[in-house]
Amino acid sequence: MRVAVAGATGRTGGEVVAEADERGHAVLALSREPTDEQRDLADLPAILRDEASVLVDFTVPGATVEHARIAAETGTPIVIGTTGFDDAQLDALDDAAAEVPILRASNFAxxxxxxxxxxxxxxxxxxxxxxxxxxxxxxxxxxxxxxxxxxxxxxxxxxxxxxxxxxxxxxxxxxxxxxxxxxxxxxxxxxxxxxxxxxxxxxxxxxxxxxAESRRVFAAGAVDAAEWLVDRDPGRYDFTEVLS
Ligand SMILES: NC(=O)c1ccc[n+]([C@@H]2O[C@H](COP(=O)([O-])OP(=O)(O)OC[C@H]3O[C@@H](n4cnc5c(N)ncnc54)[C@H](OP(=O)(O)O)[C@@H]3O)[C@@H](O)[C@H]2O)c1
Structure with missing residues (x-):
């Protein structure tokens, strides 16, 4: 699986990168200010279209909504760990879920x-x-x-x-x-x-x-979710479905 990670330099996204890498997935770590180890988040449309099989997002609500819009255009499943969405932003995520599978959880432990x-x-x-x-x-x-x-x-x-x-x-x-x-x-x-x-x-x-004693517990759940989501039909999914 080729996993793109938005928020890869963050506290939780960084753990997602490590977890996915340890499981043997190819990881595309994304940042607005990439170093040698990351790709430029500005290239997200091309990366999702040509390289990634799934996107995992731990950023901020406004950015996640934009990433979901792009994922809907490229047909890329998206796992969302970001929290703090308002109602309009949740509606926008629902719109994206009409096109691609979306799994959002407030807690992946x-x-x-x-x-x-x-x-x-x-x-x-x-x-x-x-x-x-x-x-x-x-x-x-x-x-x-x-x-x-x-x-x-x-x-x-x-x-x-x-x-x-x-x-x-x-x-x-x-x-x-x-x-x-x-x-x-x-x-x-x-x-x-x-x-x-x-x-x-x-x-x-x-x-x-x-x-939670380590953020790795969230990362492990998010990667479990990505592995589960990658071949699903468009729609909204719940983390409990992954666990069952
Ligand atoms: N669902 C769960 O289990 C779970 C667990 C832990 C945290 N969370 C949630 O995950 C989110 C991130 O938490 P965190 O503690 O990892 O935060 P953090 O350490 O501040 O990291 C957030 C990352 O998002 C990126 N980012 C920030 N603003 C952005 C923007 N406008 N556009 C694009 N990227 C942006 C930054 O990467 P760059 O600056 O490199 O672009 C940053 O590294 C929060 O909403 C938090 O509540 C959820």
Whole structure:
């Protein structure tokens, strides 16, 4: 497989390059400011048309949307790890998915997919308990709350059968409502990514935590996804399909 990687100089894209290379794939590492080891991202249309069998993208939302548009023109499957898209950008990715297979995941760690299932079980088993979500990432992360936290919150809403009111941090003087889910964001140091869901009732607390200890775990999942996606039909795909 010939894997083009957008964001190859980044914290996560760099790990994707290493992971794909270790698995024996030919890697086309792309950067806006290429060194000897990278190709120029400006050449993406020709690289996708003539050389790459799949594109893996860990950049920023605006760039990913543009890369997906180009991939749709060249017929190249695309795995998207970038997070923080707004609704218009998600619509643009859907447009691209009409032409090529697209697999987007807010978290490519297998443990997070298991966390989602466990969170669902916990919320269903403890319907009257208060739920609070806390995520911690390194100080360089841009979007908040994380895409994974948003996915966890969506899972909680789905398990409750109702959309809880998302309260981001708290200050001032008021009592917590049962219809709330608290969302807390911490940005510090080099933390790769930690997500905690707390379920608290009278006299007991259940805490579910996932912690990524290396970005390689995201890279491994993204390369798994690329290997799985490369021969699919156009459309939107989910990381859970890769794992199952
Ligand atoms: N889904 C997951 O499992 C997962 C895991 C970790 C991170 N993420 C997400 O992946 C994204 C990247 O995270 P990161 O920590 O790796 O970021 P990062 O270290 O800042 O790297 C981002 C890379 O994107 C490229 N880039 C930045 N702006 C660009 C633009 N306007 N056009 C084209 N390329 C641009 C840069 O490469 P050049 O300057 O060389 O062009 C940069 O190296 C974030 O959205 C993050 O939340 C997802």
């Amino acid at each position: 297998k443990g997070v997919q298991a966390l989602l299932r466990v969170v669902r079980a916990g919320v269903e088993a403890l319907p009257e308990y208060d739920v609070e979500v806390t995520e911690t990432h390194h100080h360089g992360k841009r979007d908040a709350p994380s895409g994974t936290a948003t996915t966890v919150l969506d899972e909680i809403d789905s398990a409750r059968g109702d959309a809880l009111d998302r309260v981001y941090g708290r200050e001032g003087n008021h009592v917590r409502e049962q219809s709330e889910v608290g969302v807390h964001v911490r940005r510090a140091g080099t933390v790769r990514g930690e997500h905690e869901v707390m379920l608290a009732g009278d006299d007991e607390v259940l805490t579910l935590t996932h912690r």
